[in-house]
Amino acid sequence: MATIPAAKPGELIQDIAHLGGVELLTPKPDRSLLYFKDVLGMEVVHTEGTSVYMRGYGDYATSTLKLTGAKTSGVGCISWRAVGPEALARRVAAIEATGLGIGWIDGDFGRGPSYRFRDPDGHLMEVYYAETRYRAPDHLRSTLKNLPQKYTARGVNVRRIDHLALLCKDVAANRMFAERALGFRLHEQVRFENGAKEIGSWMSPSQMHHQMAYVVDIKGARGRLHHLSLWVDNREDVLRAADIFAENGVFIEAGPSRHNNSQGFYLYSYEPGGNRVEVYSGSYLVFAPDWEPVIWNEEERGTGVYWGTPLPESFISYGTPDVDAAVPAELEKIPVFDPS
Numbered sequence: 001m002a003t004i005p006a007a008k009p010g011e012l013i014q015d016i017a018h019l020g021g022v023e024l025l026t027p028k029p030d031r032s033l034l035y036f037k038d039v040l041g042m043e044v045v046h047t048e049g050t051s052v053y054m055r056g057y058g059d060y061a062t063s064t065l066k067l068t069g070a071k072t073s074g075v076g077c078i079s080w081r082a083v084g085p086e087a088l089a090r091r092v093a094a095i096e097a098t099g100l101g102i103g104w105i106d107g108d109f110g111r112g113p114s115y116r117f118r119d120p121d122g123h124l125m126e127v128y129y130a131e132t133r134y135r136a137p138d139h140l141r142s143t144l145k146n147l148p149q150k151y152t153a154r155g156v157n158v159r160r161i162d163h164l165a166l167l168c169k170d171v172a173a174n175r176m177f178a179e180r181a182l183g184f185r186l187h188e189q190v191r192f193e194n195g196a197k198e199i200g201s202w203m204s205p206s207q208m209h210h211q212m213a214y215v216v217d218i219k220g221a222r223g224r225l226h227h228l229s230l231w232v233d234n235r236e237d238v239l240r241a242a243d244i245f246a247e248n249g250v251f252i253e254a255g256p257s258r259h260n261n262s263q264g265f266y267l268y269s270y271e272p273g274g275n276r277v278e279v280y281s282g283s284y285l286v287f288a289p290d291w292e293p294v295i296w297n298e299e300e301r302g303t304g305v306y307w308g309t310p311l312p313e314s315f316i317s318y319g320t321p322d323v324d325a326a327v328p329a330e331l332e333k334i335p336v337f338d339p340s
């Protein structure tokens with residue numbers, strides 16, 4: 001196994017700018033579309049095959065959510081935008097060195113050449129740089145010059161995509177892959193058994209607290225999604241989202257309440273296809289270049305709630321697709337990533 005030229009521990013490489021988009025799989029595409037369009041207030045920009053491409057009003061990219069009709073729920077491709085062509089080349093070389101690369105594609109809707117790979121757990125990802133900038137049609141043009149699309153005041157009207165949490169069999173291996181191959185920095189972590197067992201790692205390519213979290217899959221499965229998170233501007237908007245969910249028969253799993261790690265103010269629902277979706281605000285930014293990851297043990301972590309109702313058991317056990325330790329055959333073929 002080739003060794004990736006390592007950054008210094010904790011160094012923020014910043015070859016990846018941010019999470020560019022997420023593909024969600026749904027066995028109920030029509031109902032899922034209504035949830036994202038009418039309840040969350042996202043905008044449809046393109047349709048292709050069984051996929052619908054959507055955006056939040058504050059997203060500068062043309063599309064940040066791809067909703068794809070499929071046999072099961074779960075996450076499809078997770079897209080990361082590089083800061084430039086050289087940064088993209090550096091990350092592709094680092095990914096290839098892990099043996100987990102798949103290869104180049106021409107690019108999904110609105111994007112240029114993209115390099116696809118899997119993380120050690122099997123989640124499908126891609127890195128890209130070239131992208132078509134969003135131009136709002138007349139009826140969606142904002143009167144604010146610096147807003148890419150007008151605020152339509154429909155449903156929750158989420159502003160933008162924020163982060164995602166992935167379930168995985170081996171948190172440490174995936175966290176190290178993200179650090180070395182993608183250049184992400186670890187900001188917070190939960191470790192049990194006197195630090196021996198890594199339960200969850202919250203990571204980011206930027207000053208955002210986290211754009212991706214790896215959390216242990218207690219069912220021992222691979223390649224699953226815990227949740228996708230969409231941003232609103234303040235806590236009142238999260239509370240209003242709970243009202244809107246209640247009015248529209250959307251199942252609320254947890255919240256509104258506040259996490260201890262990440263300080264996030266959350267509301268978790270299930271979209272009709274079964275995927276957990278978070279409406280989110282708060283949290284904090286990490287500016288320190290010499291940031292030391294904040295590590296929580298069993299006692300400090302508790303249930304993960306700072307105040308409010310404890311999270312239900314389903315929050316720990318449920319992910320998508322909803323399986324019982326079944327590992328898809330294609331994930332069993334992924335080369336072993338040696339993080340040493």
Ligand SMILES: [Fe+2]
Nearest residue numbers: 165227229278
């Ligand atoms: Fe979250």
